[in-house]
Amino acid sequence: MDVKFQDVSLAYDNSHNILNKISFTIPEGQLTCLLGPSGCGKSTTLNLISGLLAPTAGQIFFGDQDVTKKDALARKVGMVFQNYALYPHMTVLDNICFPMKMAKVKKADRIKRGRELAALVHVETELTKKPSELSGGQQQRVAIARALAKSPSILLLDEPLSNLDARLRVEMREEIKRIQKETGVTTVFVTHDQEEAIHIADQIMVLNDGKIQQFTTPNRLYDQPENLFVAKFIGSPIINTLPFADVRDDFKNVLPAGILTSGYTLAMRAESIVPASDPHEHLTLMPLMATQVQSNRFGRETSLTLNYGDHEIVADGFREQDLGHNGRPMRFAIRPQGIFVFDQTGKRIWPATIETNISPLKPTEVIHA
Numbered sequence: 001m002d003v004k005f006q007d008v009s010l011a012y013d014n015s016h017n018i019l020n021k022i023s024f025t026i027p028e029g030q031l032t033c034l035l036g037p038s039g040c041g042k043s044t045t046l047n048l049i050s051g052l053l054a055p056t057a058g059q060i061f062f063g064d065q066d067v068t069k070k071d072a073l074a075r076k077v078g079m080v081f082q083n084y085a086l087y088p089h090m091t092v093l094d095n096i097c098f099p100m101k102m103a104k105v106k107k108a109d110r111i112k113r114g115r116e117l118a119a120l121v122h123v124e125t126e127l128t129k130k131p132s133e134l135s136g137g138q139q140q141r142v143a144i145a146r147a148l149a150k151s152p153s154i155l156l157l158d159e160p161l162s163n164l165d166a167r168l169r170v171e172m173r174e175e176i177k178r179i180q181k182e183t184g185v186t187t188v189f190v191t192h193d194q195e196e197a198i199h200i201a202d203q204i205m206v207l208n209d210g211k212i213q214q215f216t217t218p219n220r221l222y223d224q225p226e227n228l229f230v231a232k233f234i235g236s237p238i239i240n241t242l243p244f245a246d247v248r249d250d251f252k253n254v255l256p257a258g259i260l261t262s263g264y265t266l267a268m269r270a271e272s273i274v275p276a277s278d279p280h281e282h283l284t285l286m287p288l289m290a291t292q293v294q295s296n297r298f299g300r301e302t303s304l305t306l307n308y309g310d311h312e313i314v315a316d317g318f319r320e321q322d323l324g325h326n327g328r329p330m331r332f333a334i335r336p337q338g339i340f341v342f343d344q345t346g347k348r349i350w351p352a353t354i355e356t357n358i359s360p361l362k363p364t365e366v367i368h369a
């Protein structure tokens with residue numbers, strides 16, 4: 001079942017809207033992430049979907065049905081929170097079966113279904129244990145199985161992995177993705193971690209300032225940020241940003257006149273800055289002269305801090321043999337992918353449409369610095 005918000009606003013008090021007339025459709029059978037900084041209204045949005053909160057204005061639909069006035073019970077959603085909230089005195093199997101017991105499902109049927117769900121989330125060998133005898137990851141699996149036990153119309157997960165250590169988080173996000181694909185249940189997953197969202201989601205809704213900043217697939221979010229907020233929020237290391245006025249002259253041969261006049265911020269992904277000896281040099285937009293300030297190796301990756309004009313920028317993805325010497329100016333090249341220009345309001349103005357507007361220099365036109 002898809003979930004539709006139509007001009008939904010929410011204010012906890014009468015003073016200001018936490019969510020300001022937001023409209024979106026969460027597609028059926030997919031995993032959608034709500035992503036944004038702390039306090040932007042992710043849990044609020046989730047609670048509006050679940051029916052734990054009622055909107056101040058606007059309408060909410062499940063499929064064709066207007067559920068705005070329906071409570072959480074009637075909406076039949078399954079919820080999993082950050083802290084597992086299992087019943088401590090019940091076994092794993094009883095925890096999973098509890099929603100079916102409440103729904104008066106026959107004992108034999110609910111135990112059969114409970115075992116199936118335990119197998120789905122891979123806790124079938126822990127059925128007689130109490131929650132306190134499980135690891136954090138196992139507890140969260142049980143919580144997911146319990147949420148699925150009422151055959152929910154929608155599964156809502158609010159930062160379900162934030163209590164887990166880094167390795168377990170990565171493992172569990174793959175598990176949630178698998179469980180979602182196996183069950184096909186429409187799922188909304190809240191996180192403030194952009195990397196987690198990118199790995200798990202079919203599509204991501206970025207929230208900030210009470211508004212949807214962008215709602216699209218993870219790759220489009222990365223490749224085609226509509227505004228400066230999204231460009232800076234998605235990707236690690238954080239995208240380099242420079243006042244456009246300081247670099248305008250360097251870009252005057254490659255950007256259209258209109259962009260040169262209205263550009264306010266230039267943003268460059270770290271991997272868009274490549275060695276001048278890049279084998280795909282003919283695909284590069286332009287050369288760039290910069291001074292290497294520092295190089296750092298982080299296991300597989302090497303990142304460089306460069307001085308470009310008066311600004312420090314970060315480049316990464318370099319091989320050991322491409323590194324220069326600190327303090328010496330060097331020639332780099334810029335690839336067109338991952339270079340964006342934003343206007344004063346933060347809206348992306350270049351490339352206008354990513355697919356058609358990039359015209360890298362042809363091999364014969366490459367400028368040699």
Ligand SMILES: Nc1ncnc2c1ncn2[C@@H]1O[C@H](COP(=O)(O)OP(=O)(O)OP(=O)(O)O)[C@@H](O)[C@H]1O
Nearest residue numbers: 012013018036037038039040041042043044045192
């Ligand atoms: N019950 C409440 N009463 C008043 N204000 C609230 C209430 N719950 C949340 N808020 C405010 O609404 C805003 C959004 O809160 P919300 O919990 O939705 O944020 P969030 O995006 O989930 O953040 P986090 O990542 O920290 O969980 C915050 O400014 C918060 O202080």
Ligand SMILES: [Mg+2]
Nearest residue numbers: 042043044158
């Ligand atoms: Mg929250």
